Amino acid sequence: MSDNTNLGALAGSMGIEITDEGSALPPTFHMPVAGNTQPYGALHGGATAVLVETAGSVIANRCVRANHHAVGIEVSVSHHRPATAGSVHATVSVAHAGSQLIVCEVVVVDDLGKRVATGRLTCMVVADRH
Template sequence: MSDTLDALAAMPSTAGTLLARMGIEVVELAADRAVGTMPVAGNTQPFGLLHGGASAVLAETLGSYAAQVHAGPGRAAVGIELSATHHRAARSGTVTGTATALHLGSTLVSYQVVVEDEDGRRLCTARLTCMLIDARA
């Protein structure tokens, strides 16, 4: 748990960002795994279902955070490809995303992200690839 707290402390503030607006909370963070939650309320499409784009934002957030931990100080993780398959809908509650590393290289990293509802049913499977670059001041 202290590794997660240390990793989160090293991340920039989310105040005023899309993550804050969507209610995303990262609860576990390491280079090989990240877990976060997001409410369905406020992140729906007009028919009352969790918006597919919201699931994609959660997936990219978790994978990018884990990639940044892997990249380390002085480097930045930037998403270069995201794909998502939506399996079922959610109308309420909180969804949980779990990003698991598929490849941790020196310049590219890939994660599979599974988004589930409160009953553990898979809503979305996403895959994210990030490039690791030198950070610019």
């Protein structure tokens, strides 16, 4: 896995990493279940939302024009089954890439490839501050 320092402090503290960064393949984002659980031992829904927003933000920022960046304005996650061990893995597809809004769909699966959650991130495109 590659270095995750460019994903931000929160993602780093949750163990989120990215693979295939810079390759021709779409990147996959990974997060351990351990350390990100709710009191009953399953992956915390808020942790899944952080993974969705992190992954979606990275991909959305690949879609913006020069001197602009994408910032999340809405995130939603539907949880399908619990993850209790190992890691979860997120892949992102861009549903809409406009000049003002970018919408990403994020699929989160467990180590067996079973879907754990489906997320959506809407980002607003803003000009960089100088």
